[in-house]
Amino acid sequence: MLAIGTPAPDFALHSTPDQKLKLSELRGKRVILAFYPADWSPVCGDQMGLYNETLRFFKKHNAELLGISVDSKWCHLAFSQDRKFHFPLLADFEPKGEVARLYDVYDDKEGETKRALYVIDEEGIIRWAYLSPVGMNPGADGILNALEELDNVKQN
Amino acid sequence: MSGSLLTKKVTDKDQVQGNLSAAIELVEYGDYQCPHCGRAYPIIQKIQEAMGDKLKFVFRNFPLTNIHPDAMNAAVAAEAAGLQGKFWEMHDVIFEHQNRLLEHHLISYAEELGLNVEQFKNDMLSEPVITKVEDDFESGMRSGVNGTPSFFINGEKYSNSWDYEPLLAHLKSL
Numbered sequence: 350m351l352a353i354g355t356p357a358p359d360f361a362l363h364s365t366p367d368q369k370l371k372l373s374e375l376r377g378k379r380v381i382l383a384f385y386p387a388d389w390s391p392v393c394g395d396q397m398g399l400y401n402e403t404l405r406f407f408k409k410h411n412a413e414l415l416g417i418s419v420d421s422k423w424c425h426l427a428f429s430q431d432r433k434f435h436f437p438l439l440a441d442f443e444p445k446g447e448v449a450r451l452y453d454v455y456d457d458k459e460g461e462t463k464r465a466l467y468v469i470d471e472e473g474i475i476r477w478a479y480l481s482p483v484g485m486n487p488g489a490d491g492i493l494n495a496l497e498e499l500d501n502v503k504q505n
Numbered sequence: 506m507s508g509s510l511l512t513k514k515v516t517d518k519d520q521v522q523g524n525l526s527a528a529i530e531l532v533e534y535g536d537y538q539c540p541h542c543g544r545a546y547p548i549i550q551k552i553q554e555a556m557g558d559k560l561k562f563v564f565r566n567f568p569l570t571n572i573h574p575d576a577m578n579a580a581v582a583a584e585a586a587g588l589q590g591k592f593w594e595m596h597d598v599i600f601e602h603q604n605r606l607l608e609h610h611l612i613s614y615a616e617e618l619g620l621n622v623e624q625f626k627n628d629m630l631s632e633p634v635i636t637k638v639e640d641d642f643e644s645g646m647r648s649g650v651n652g653t654p655s656f657f658i659n660g661e662k663y664s665n666s667w668d669y670e671p672l673l674a675h676l677k678s679l
Contacts, residue, residue: 398572432572435571488509488651489651490649493646
């Protein structure tokens, strides 16, 4: 994964079928990048479903969540509507996995992104990174600890 | 994350069943509308039976409100019943009727359990009851709960199968 303290590479990906989201547009906010292998995971409260519930806690720390997988914008739209997500899913679809490669979290063998998290600060610097075992939902605790640590650094 | 610990210890504010001073403590974070939790419900009952007074069981709420629109109300109903000493009775009725969790269903369960229904309805809207459910959710989130049901055994997240035999074997090995 990319090193803590380095600038997060910029990118622009479809967040809806007719809109693109550019990472640098979110400067001034913290950003959580949640790379995950694929839409439509079967478990109750799978990773994105869980983050949909914990979003309000992320927002308290001025953090926006972006989910990223190689699924297409139309697949994301259906998934998002079905699960009532209140945050964008970005389609790293064409060229496939380009952004995941940029962040060193592409799984060449499966042709999917690994399950990985980055927390980026208000200035666009990577402050926390975590690579999860692919079958394991990493939960929200690591992200919240990282955000709290950023709050502490800011106060001191 | 993996290897997570329960960040909030079990206290007298928790809903606890079994032997309070048992050496083995099993905490479930659950959602009343989640089908996996519904499947876990009779398994946990069998586990409690098999473990007897060696086990303390704690249920904490982890409602996934976006995918389960009735989960929050059901959680609040169980806690409100708890104020009248019938948490576990309501917990059981709810898990036995997972497809019938609308408000009027919950109220009819309160009637069947012989609760003071007016009090129950007021308590469902009361701050302490709602705060209890929200605090449960937050403590679960901080402890690495990543879906429901999630189990903690003696303060450590249990990530293996919670089917009857493997869970019982694990508890007996402690």
